[in-house]
Amino acid sequence: MLKQQTILIIEDGKSGQAVLSDFLRQHNFHSITVSHSQLTNRPVEQNVDLVVIDLDQSTQDTLQQIQYWKSRKPEVPCIVVTSSDNIDAAVAAMKQGAADYLHKPVNPEKLIRSIITCLRAVRDKSPQMNSSRLRTSHQGFENIVGQSTAMQEIFEDACRVAQTDSTVLITGESGTGKELIAEAIHRNSPRAVEPFVTVNMAAVPEHLVESELFGHTKGSFTGATETRRGRFEAAHRGTLFIDEIGDFKLESQAKLLRVLENHTITPIGSNQDRHVDVRVVAATSHNLEKLVEEGRFREDLYYRLNVINLKLPPLRNRNEDIALLVDSFLNQICEQIQKKRPELSPELQQYLANHSWPGNVRQLRNCLESMVVLSKSGMLTMDDLPDMLRKSEAAHDSIIIPEGMRLEELERKAIQQTLSRNHGNRTHSAKSLGMSVRTLQRKLKAWGIREQTLAHHGDS
Template identity: 40%
Template sequence: MTGSILVADDETSIRESLTIVLEDEGYNCTAVENGEEAIQVIDQNSFDIIVSDLKMPKRDGLGVLEYALQHSSDTLTIIITAHATIETAISALRKGAADYILKPLDFDEVLIRIENLLEHKKVAQENKYLREKIDQEYNFNHIIGESDAMKKVYKMVERVSSANSNVLVTGKSGTGKELVARAIHSNSDRSNKPFLAINCGAIPEDLVESELFGHTKGAFTGATTDKDGVFVAAHGGTVFLDEIAEIPLNLQVNLLRVLQEREVKPVGSNKTINFDTRIISATNQDLEAEVEKGNFRDDLYYRLNVVELSLPPLQQRRDDIPLLAHHFLKKYNKELKRNLKGISSEAMSAMMAYQWKGQVRELENVIERSVLLSDSDYLQLQDLPSAIRDASGSEEFNMDSESLDQAVRVFEKHHIKSMLKRTEGNKSEAARLLGIDPSTLYRKMERLGLSD
């Protein structure tokens, strides 16, 4: 094992013996004989674990513990005591000790305790890193988009994050429904609890009930152990049910009962388990139409759809294409170890004109592919798939400004002109093709200096 350990004990035989045992196991050890010396080396070094005697001259083990908690919060402290009273142990643990060991020391036991604490610390650090990474990636401030349509999404995410109401996220495949669900969780009071996502359309029908509600050992062939379903496993946090329309009709009544009662009965069990979990579901289908067809229960639909958050397709937020493209360029420069400096105006023009049926996911895939294959300092038109190149049309335009805001204005102006040209000046039809209201089109034309 590896790790740095501080041993503080005024008994020479214990201090030296413990140091030898730990160093034989591969630990890097520092040994001191009183609490004041312990504090001095804590100021000068970083330790994974402190093993400190409770009774020492100058400053006792609890004093060392309190100092370590204030000045080296990532360090875990084990208290050694010859006073075998439960009060002593409880006092040390209440003050923040990670563990305590009674004298006389069993060195094998000490090694096991230290190994367990280091493993616990490693897992805790990994979880902290993952939470910080998820918070950074899924905080709604980091969702890419400055269009009016996305500003409405941000406002709705911010509003619903503070509540516990069920949310139904709707939108075409590739619009980022899970990203928004994670943003809601990340900005809620549940952010330090689990977020579990389950794709209802990817689970075999005979296993859906087990995945959602859990099962007991022996409940069916292959059930070799008890297993919690997602609602219980995410207790205190959030469950994201993607493709909720794919839930089999015969299980929808069970799901409705679970959502109403906030308790589940695992497959093969007669006992119910309570849970406190927020439910966010998503679909790319028209659930109201599915209700009309008899494919989805209306009572379940209304239970899930307390708040609906509809994500706009990329056609309705074309202003965001340059922002998204540059974001993905930066991302895949890093992941693929490339160093493209930007995107040519011809390539961006083609991407602005293209109808992104695969939404943001398709745009990201195109940028990843193009970054990988490009031989230029800038992503060029020829780096894009032929379908996108063909969408650029014959009209060319130049953009000299490196400002992203200016780039957006140029592309937006160019695209509106293209739509007006296609509709022979019919602004209502152009607005429909652009996916915006006619009044919004008039405001944009005025802002961009486009005359009638």
């Protein structure tokens, strides 16, 4: 997921704190709420991306808080909220360094726009990240790691798609970051100030699918003790991300198609249609074309979803991004658990760079988190690998040598296993074997196994 940005709310009124916190949470911001007196006794030391201050509670305290944040963390913007008869105080706050001020009662959409504008201004002023943490420069995509050609093409396409309301289908193996791309598309779109709502069809029981998406009325079925709006209504004017759309049951697909075509929903138990203005981004790790052929997915729904297709590459096809991901994940993990970042042994670095990672980016991050949490020293080595990976590594490295096997046959077996482990990538295989790519190619050609070994794996 994209990193949630943290908003500090300085407000003495409990009701005001609750309203602001709830609204910010709906727009995927994390919030911390405190009163002026609490800050006077103990300043907030957590990582904060932006501060919202109620100017009317105490003008002097507010100005002091702005001075505090400008002196301690000048990159953190402050937005003041004030009544229309307190303009002089608002001007004073702006002179102290406040980025913006809003009149009460605060229009929620204006507040979100102001927050996004201030955060973007900070991001635009920040120095270019070094090569070890290279990211796309497009707004809304700044937290996605990837400098490979494949990922840069995804960034470019996603950025162009974001400016439209076209339905998007994101495909790719599990763990490649489909939800992350979907959220980035939303954040970079004109709908950025509206809700980004997600639903994972694989996690919703079959009998609750329609209720989850379209809502229901009280008493419409056993257990419906109250009226509930569905995800489409919750995402009104924003974006609905439907993950694992391939698990959508066939019986309900016609209703989803109707929503996509007519932009209307009918909650279970109701006879009234409701208009929804929702941009749909769907994702799947399944082959939808195959599901269509098998009669498990409607062909018309497939074409309605597949207006624009973004296919995310597996991690094994963008090995050059692994070092960047390792660097980024280690920083995130160590910050979360408040632990000093460890070093990585050269052997472990090579293993991480060459491993096939069938679970993709998610598996890599989980592996690093496990090693960091359980490590007893400041250096991670091959011994720190999770048991499952160590067993896998041992299985790959073991070669049974029958009695009488010739050296040439042993070499051939070692090369074939190494190619299999690297999914046909000749460059990485040659490096692991300690030979040049040209030598590897010559041996494969001589043995007549070059095509059959690489045919199903590719060369990237």
